[in-house]
Amino acid sequence: MSKAKKEYKRVTVKSLVDMKTSGEKISMLTAYDYTMAKIVDGAGVDVILVGDSASNVMAGHETTLPITLDQMIYHASSVIRAIDRALVVVDLPFGSYQSDPKEALRSAIRIMKESGAHSVKLEGGKEIKESIKRILNAGIPVMGHLGLTPQSIYKFGTYTVRAKEEEEAEQLIKDAKMLERTGCFAIVLEKIPASLAKQVADSVSIPIIGIGAGPYVDGQVLVLHDMLGMTHEFNPRFLRRYLNLYEDMTNAMKQYVSDVKSLDFPNESEQY
Numbered sequence: 694m695s696k697a698k699k700e701y702k703r704v705t706v707k708s709l710v711d712m713k714t715s716g717e718k719i720s721m722l723t724a725y726d727y728t729m730a731k732i733v734d735g736a737g738v739d740v741i742l743v744g745d746s747a748s749n750v751m752a753g754h755e756t757t758l759p760i761t762l763d764q765m766i767y768h769a770s771s772v773i774r775a776i777d778r779a780l781v782v783v784d785l786p787f788g789s790y791q792s793d794p795k796e797a798l799r800s801a802i803r804i805m806k807e808s809g810a811h812s813v814k815l816e817g818g819k820e821i822k823e824s825i826k827r828i829l830n831a832g833i834p835v836m837g838h839l840g841l842t843p844q845s846i847y848k849f850g851t852y853t854v855r856a857k858e859e860e861e862a863e864q865l866i867k868d869a870k871m872l873e874r875t876g877c878f879a880i881v882l883e884k885i886p887a888s889l890a891k892q893v894a895d896s897v898s899i900p901i902i903g904i905g906a907g908p909y910v911d912g913q914v915l916v917l918h919d920m921l922g923m924t925h926e927f928n929p930r931f932l933r934r935y936l937n938l939y940e941d942m943t944n945a946m947k948q949y950v951s952d953v954k955s956l957d958f959p960n961e962s963e964q965y
């Protein structure tokens with residue numbers, strides 16, 4: 694199949710910072726496979742996150758903790774083969790960067806080398822500063838992630854909103870400023886009060902991308918399967934569903950079953 698060369702200008706780390714400066718909001722969605730990533734990229738989504746939420750959405754685990762670096766590389770390489778325009782960010786999975794900065798750099802290099810991704814994301818603040826420095830020194834762009842960091846779910850105990858108390862809010866602002874100073878190109882803020890997210894977005898010059906962090910930030914991210922309505926049992930307040938695919942797909946599959954049983958499918962034009 695021949696296809697005309699795409700005219701798209703690629704999204705870069707620099708263009709995201711320019712978007713914050715100019716006030717254009719950044720759109721980001723997850724993708725874990727080639728077919729979905731092709732649709733997300735073609736729709737004009739600026740950033741594709743190969744999230745460790747693949748652990749939940751793709752593999753059916755309860756948390757993000759079990760997914761491995763090899764599995765993240767598999768997902769990321771599938772996504773990379775699909776994209777013409779979007780910037781691709783890959784989550785470093787739990788256990789691939791927390792031990793020490795050298796391990797963090799080794800993991801980031803494996804992702805970049807084996808998947809062709811453009812950048813990595815790590816969860817945490819001051820405790821991972823040296824790891825971020827190492828990765829940045831190797832020329833790998835880093836996105837931060839603060840607030841509800843799901844790899845720490847057993848420390849938090851629940852997926853409830855973070856940083857409602859003054860002490861955690863102050864530490865979060867400090868961490869965001871540190872991530873900017875260290876050289877991160879953007880930060881995800883997950884499930885924190887909208888007013889705190891605004892304060893963070895106003896106090897750093899790198900883009901702040903929110904999920905459950907309100908409107909006063911520089912961009913929004915959602916898990917693709919959530920916004921398409923495929924994960925019908927996942928109902929956080931921050932989620933807006935743009936389709937009800939769980940229902941639509943179920944109906945389509947029921948129709949297929951019925952057509953097979955009734956000998957309606959295949960018909961005369963659907964055979965050789």
Ligand SMILES: Nc1nc(=O)c2c([nH]1)NC[C@@H]1CN(c3ccc(C(=O)N[C@@H](CCC(=O)O)C(=O)O)cc3)CN21
Pocket residue numbers: 745746749750757843851852853854884915916919924927928929930
């Ligand atoms: N499908 C999916 N979507 C996500 O957004 C997502 C994942 N998986 N896996 C990794 C993390 C975990 N995330 C989560 C998980 C739970 C809530 C949540 O709000 N859950 C419930 C209970 C909250 C509570 O205990 O107070 C809710 O009712 O909203 C939010 C984000 C975000 N990420």
Ligand SMILES: CC(C)C(=O)C(=O)O
Pocket residue numbers: 723742743744745746747784881883904914915916
């Ligand atoms: C929810 C987003 C920010 C994420 O980290 C993921 O999908 O893994």
Ligand SMILES: [Mg+2]
Pocket residue numbers: 744745746757784
């Ligand atoms: Mg993640």
